[in-house]
Structure formats: structure tokens, C-alpha cells
Amino acid sequence: MLTGNPPTGVDAADTAAVTARFAAQLDRAGGGAVLAGRGGSADPTGPVGVARADAAIAGAVSTVDDVGSGPGRVSAVLALREQLDGRAGRYGTAASATEGASPAA
Numbered sequence: 001m002l003t004g005n006p007p008t009g010v011d012a013a014d015t016a017a018v019t020a021r022f023a024a025q026l027d028r029a030g031g032g033a034v035l036a037g038r039g040g041s042a043d044p045t046g047p048v049g050v051a052r053a054d055a056a057i058a059g060a061v062s063t064v065d066d067v068g069s070g071p072g073r074v075s076a077v078l079a080l081r082e083q084l085d086g087r088a089g090r091y092g093t094a095a096s097a098t099e100g101a102s103p104a105a
Helices: 012-030 047-053 070-084
Strands: 034-036 062-064
Touching (some): 012 034, 012 047, 034 047, 062 070
Parallel strands (some): 034 062
């Protein structure tokens, strides 16, 4: 699931939460999901940030916070493969990308 720029305005946190929960539901219904966003998406009011802050979502959905870059797009593809293997991780350039820049190939 690709997100655009982080939401802004008074409803930004709610919008991000709905997006993160939607990704979690896609994971449950489809056997895997990756939530990928551009820079800033891992902020506390960004969809990737909300997903990473929720242990239930973070344990099931792989996240990528720099899909606007070439390495981020590669990470998103590798994260899809990771999901097929039943694993999830947090990738990108933000401090909350605890597994580093990309999944192991």
C-alpha cells in the first residue's frame, strides 16, 4: 500500500491512523502487506509512523519510509517478499526504521 506525502491539517493524525489500520486489515485479509511512504511518513502523525507505533500492526505489516527514493523502492519490493515468508520489518531512513535500510535479500 503506497501513501503519498504525510497528511496535514487538523485531521492528520486520524487520517494516518485510518491508513495504518487499513494496511493491517489488508495484511489479515490477504496474507501480507507493505505500507510504504515518502519522507515524513514515519513522523508520529504519518501513516508509517502510526503503524510502527502500534505493536500489533508493526508485527504484521512491513513498513518502508523512503519509497520516494530508488533504494526505498527496492526495499518495498524486498519487503513484499518478506511478507510472503511470514515476516515483517521496518525499513528506510527514519530513526524508527529499526531493521535498517532494506530487508535482506
